[in-house]
Amino acid sequence: MxxxxxxxxxxxSDxxxxxxxxxxxxxxxxxxxxxxxxxxxxxxxxxxxxxxxxxxxxxxxxxxxxxxxxxxFDNFVNVLFGSTGGKGIGSTDMGARLVPAIGQSLFVSSVLVVINLLLAGAAAYGLSRYPFRGGRLFELSVIATRVVPAIAIIGPFFVAFRIIGVLNSPWALIISYNVFTLPLAIMILKNYFDQLPREIEEAAKIDGATRLQTLWIIIVPIARPGLVAAGVLIFLEAWSEFFYSLVLTNQLTVPPLLAGFQSVQQFNWNALAAATVMSMIPPVLLVMLFQRHVVGALTAGVGK
Structure with a gap:
C-alpha cells in the first residue's frame, strides 16, 4: 500500500x-x-x-x-492432456497448442525486449545527451506514433510480410510490434537518462574513456532500473498483444489462441479459465520479480 x-x-505520512x-x-x-x-x-x-x-x-x-x-485441478489436466469440450479450434487440440503458444509468446517477447533495449537505449541516450535543433519535435513525433490505430497500418504489414514470406512466423510479430513498443521504450529511457548526473560521464571522459566505453561501463549499470522497467513493460505489451497476432499469424501466440477457444458447438468456461490462468503465470512472475525496479523507474523525478 x-x-x-x-x-x-x-x-x-499524514x-x-x-x-x-x-x-x-x-x-x-x-x-x-x-x-x-x-x-x-x-x-x-x-x-x-x-x-x-x-x-x-x-x-x-x-x-x-x-x-x-x-x-x-481437472480443468488444468484437461487443458494440457485431455479434451476441453467442443470440436475444431479450441477443443481437444488446446493442450497440444497452448504450451507451444506460450513458448512462442516467450520467444517473441524476449527477442523484442532485447531489440528494443538496444535501439531505444541508444536513441534515448542520444536525445538526452546530444540536444539538437528539432529534437523536441522529434520526441513529440515519437510520442505521436503511439496514437496511430493498429488497423491503419496492418494492411501494409500484411502485404510486405506475405511478399517476403514471414507470415505466420514469430518474425512477423517481432518486426511489427516495434511500431508500438519502441516509442514506449524511448520515452521511458529518455526520462530516466535525464535524471542521471552528467558529472560521472565528465569524470570518465577526463580519465580517457570513450563515449561508448562510458555508456557501456558506467551508464548502463547505473541505468539498470530504467532498463529493467522498460524491458518489463515491453514484455507485457508484446505478451498481451492480440490484433497483430490474430491477423499476421494462425494463433501463433497465446491471446488469439485463447480467443479461438470458444467453438460454435460447445463452450467450456472452466477450461478457458484454466488456460488463461496458465498464460498469466509468466508475466505475473516477471512483474513480481522486477516490481521494485519498475516502480522506481516510473516514479523517477516525481519529487523534483
Missing part, C-alpha cells in the same frame, strides 16, 4: 506536500479509494482463478462461490 501511495505521489497536516477524513478517503480501486482490478482475476478450480456444476451455482467449498 505504501508503494502504491508513493506511485501516485500521495505519500505515506502531511501533505506543503507541510500541512492532512485531516483523518482525507486520509480515510484516500485509503478507501485505493481499496475500491484494488477490488475493481483484482475481483475479475479472482473470479477467473476460482472458475479454473471448480467444476462446471459449481460454476452454475448462484450466487457464484467466491470461496469454493472444494477445488479441482
Amino acid at each position: 505504501a508503494r502504491l501511495l508513493s506511485l501516485f505521489g500521495l505519500g505515506t 502531511e501533505t506536500g506543503s507541510g500541512r497536516k492532512r485531516s483523518p477524513w482525507a486520509t480515510a478517503a484516500i485509503y478507501l479509494g485505493l481499496v475500491i480501486f484494488a477490488i475493481w482490478i483484482l475481483l475479475p482475476v479472482w473470479y477467473l482463478v476460482v472458475s479454473s478450480l471448480i467444476t462446471p456444476a459449481q460454476l452454475g451455482v448462484k450466487p457464484f462461490p467466491m470461496l469454493p467449498s472444494s477445488i479441482t
Whole structure:
C-alpha cells in the first residue's frame, strides 16, 4: 500500500506536500479509494482463478462461490492432456497448442525486449545527451506514433510480410510490434537518462574513456532500473498483444489462441479459465520479480 501511495505521489505520512497536516477524513478517503480501486482490478482475476478450480456444476451455482467449498485441478489436466469440450479450434487440440503458444509468446517477447533495449537505449541516450535543433519535435513525433490505430497500418504489414514470406512466423510479430513498443521504450529511457548526473560521464571522459566505453561501463549499470522497467513493460505489451497476432499469424501466440477457444458447438468456461490462468503465470512472475525496479523507474523525478 505504501508503494502504491508513493506511485501516485500521495505519500505515506499524514502531511501533505506543503507541510500541512492532512485531516483523518482525507486520509480515510484516500485509503478507501485505493481499496475500491484494488477490488475493481483484482475481483475479475479472482473470479477467473476460482472458475479454473471448480467444476462446471459449481460454476452454475448462484450466487457464484467466491470461496469454493472444494477445488479441482481437472480443468488444468484437461487443458494440457485431455479434451476441453467442443470440436475444431479450441477443443481437444488446446493442450497440444497452448504450451507451444506460450513458448512462442516467450520467444517473441524476449527477442523484442532485447531489440528494443538496444535501439531505444541508444536513441534515448542520444536525445538526452546530444540536444539538437528539432529534437523536441522529434520526441513529440515519437510520442505521436503511439496514437496511430493498429488497423491503419496492418494492411501494409500484411502485404510486405506475405511478399517476403514471414507470415505466420514469430518474425512477423517481432518486426511489427516495434511500431508500438519502441516509442514506449524511448520515452521511458529518455526520462530516466535525464535524471542521471552528467558529472560521472565528465569524470570518465577526463580519465580517457570513450563515449561508448562510458555508456557501456558506467551508464548502463547505473541505468539498470530504467532498463529493467522498460524491458518489463515491453514484455507485457508484446505478451498481451492480440490484433497483430490474430491477423499476421494462425494463433501463433497465446491471446488469439485463447480467443479461438470458444467453438460454435460447445463452450467450456472452466477450461478457458484454466488456460488463461496458465498464460498469466509468466508475466505475473516477471512483474513480481522486477516490481521494485519498475516502480522506481516510473516514479523517477516525481519529487523534483
